[in-house]
Amino acid sequence: MPDQPKYQRRKEDRPREIADAAFEAFAEKGYAATRIDDVAKRAGVSKGLTYLYYKTKEDLFKAVVRNVVVRRIDSLIGDVESTELSSEEFIRGPLLGFMQRMPGSPIAIVVRLLIAEGRRHPDLVDYYYDNVVARGLAAIRDFIERGVERGEFRPAARELQPQLLVAPVMLSMIWRLLFADKSLDTDRLMESQIDMLLAQIKA
Amino acid sequence: MPDQPKYQRRKEDRPREIADAAFEAFAEKGYAATRIDDVAKRAGVSKGLTYLYYKTKEDLFKAVVRNVVVRRIDSLIGDVESTELSSEEFIRGPLLGFMQRMPGSPIAIVVRLLIAEGRRHPDLVDYYYDNVVARGLAAIRDFIERGVERGEFRPAARELQPQLLVAPVMLSMIWRLLFADKSLDTDRLMESQIDMLLAQIKA
Amino acid sequence: MPDQPKYQRRKEDRPREIADAAFEAFAEKGYAATRIDDVAKRAGVSKGLTYLYYKTKEDLFKAVVRNVVVRRIDSLIGDVESTELSSEEFIRGPLLGFMQRMPGSPIAIVVRLLIAEGRRHPDLVDYYYDNVVARGLAAIRDFIERGVERGEFRPAARELQPQLLVAPVMLSMIWRLLFADKSLDTDRLMESQIDMLLAQIKA
């Protein structure tokens, strides 16, 4: 197809296209090893254009993280909140599903990027904490509180550290990132954790 | 004689000194941002000498990981194995202590390095898996088996995924690496997990 | 109609407007450090339009120099020539005034630009020499000749190098460009020089 012009104007889409390409590249190679040239090539764009939308490589990195986080986290959390199931049904159903999807989601990759580069981008870490971690933990606490009020959970459930629910998700993420081939039934891991937690807090 | 060196160092220690310096540097700045010059300076050695012992920066990185892993893991695990307590006493005592020390140990830093750079060093990841993960998991399995045989644990304990014990350790590691300042009682997290697990498996 | 342009500008003015904007920019930052984008923004015009009138940045530079030179030099010299004063009155009056205005005039900035970039634009230097320097020197020579013929100056005045009159102007220009803050009474400098010159050549 020799008709493809090498010069196209698509102002609207470029920033997202470039950020998406950058996400792929960072995911594959990490921040430091990714060359802007690579990103541009992936996005089908010249190196210079990247700089039109993102002043520096660091800017691009930040955009990528925020982008992925805001775009995905809302949809993930959104799924969870719209429910009228009993607490246990909800946990064993939508919540478990949500948790099981995390290790394969782009969030996992963002986590890796943050672990690798977080030191040099404390504002990004803060952003991630505020928009993902804090919100997630709050959601869990609210959910437990509601369960207690409904009489589904024992009052002592309020003492539960929400991170106990997150821990197997975290381990599964890291496991997959590092040992993709070494089998671990991450789904069952989370189920077991939920079993244990429910045994503890059910009324 | 002003030509006398300030201090006499045995040549045999040089490789280790360099690797230790490199570990510090990598821990502080990450792999990419660490310059060989930094490492040499930290080790009190010239840049050229570094290359005498480690052909490339990558070699040095690998040596660092292996070094830290073998040197520390043995001592950490060693502490745990020499015991004649009951299974529960052991878990609540030495094992818990071991787990609680992990997030602050060099292993946590190695984990970060592996997460950040693992993609490009699959052999390192394998090495880490074999020498840390696999050994750790096996140790847990052996321990449970012994508990079952002793009648301290229910036979169903054999089905337990050892990663359930590791999960809160993992989460605590990552939490500290990223959110050092955002308080989380990681000690209590691990205790709670152990409480839950014991409730599940105790005879 | 919101589509109506805020102000209507005649197309014929565009080249001059752009050149004026470029003059300002070059004056402020120098040739190399001036971006075409800056010039366009100053002119209230798009970058592309600049290229419609000036094929390259160099073209623009040349236009700027020629522009400023022709537009200003004529007005400056014009002020001087229309007179019927005696030679001494003329020198101490209009000519001195003209000289004293030079260091603050755009000519001074063109001089700086030529000094900085002249090497790469010999044609521009020639242009400047022909249109400013040669004309100026000739005017001085003519003036002296007239004074001699009128008996106001001694015949030996013909031997005078016109540059003696220009020298303090030159020094004042450079002084202001470089040492704006280090005070020098440039007006008095030129007066003194004229005193000395007149003492030499007066009949």
Next chain:
Amino acid sequence: MPDQPKYQRRKEDRPREIADAAFEAFAEKGYAATRIDDVAKRAGVSKGLTYLYYKTKEDLFKAVVRNVVVRRIDSLIGDVESTELSSEEFIRGPLLGFMQRMPGSPIAIVVRLLIAEGRRHPDLVDYYYDNVVARGLAAIRDFIERGVERGEFRPAARELQPQLLVAPVMLSMIWRLLFADKSLDTDRLMESQIDMLLAQIKA
């Protein structure tokens, strides 16, 4: 001559060699148009080595200016001060010679560089002012004072602006830099100026 090793260690000489090469390059092309690569090539050195001695291009520029100034100005001024001639003999002899050498000296090139780049390097301009301009002016004032005390100059000579002596030097410098080919007898220009000045101030 295939024996010339491409790898030579001459730590002592490098900085000066590089600065000298840079001086040449800046003199020829100006600051902005000079590539570090050019400088390195001229110095017979790799690009990287330049950065070992000069952290940035700007540093190199500053070193060049300071270098040239300090190295040359002292020798030039030194020639002048060691004398026991009468004031007039001194002016017409060593001082005139000194002035006549200026336009062809490296100082002239530094002047051009400062005029071109001074805006962006105010500290350099200050340095130049303090080390060249101020010292030069002070020397002239001292010299006149001495002449007055000796009865060789009239007391009114103290009112003379030293810049009157410098003006033809300045003009000659600029003239040569720009109009090398357009003849001007700069030597005679300075002689004439000295004639005029002496006529004014001689007792």
Next chain:
DNA sequence: GATGAATGAGGATTCATTCAT
């Protein structure tokens, strides 16, 4: 063995210039 001066490939960034709209 040690040193650190020297090399040079590699990558971020800028900006004059082009061209689809």
Next chain:
DNA sequence: TATGAATGAATCCTCATTCAT
């Protein structure tokens, strides 16, 4: 004409690696 998105060559600077001493 007029715009400004898009291009890509050019250039600064870094740093792993080499090698004369």
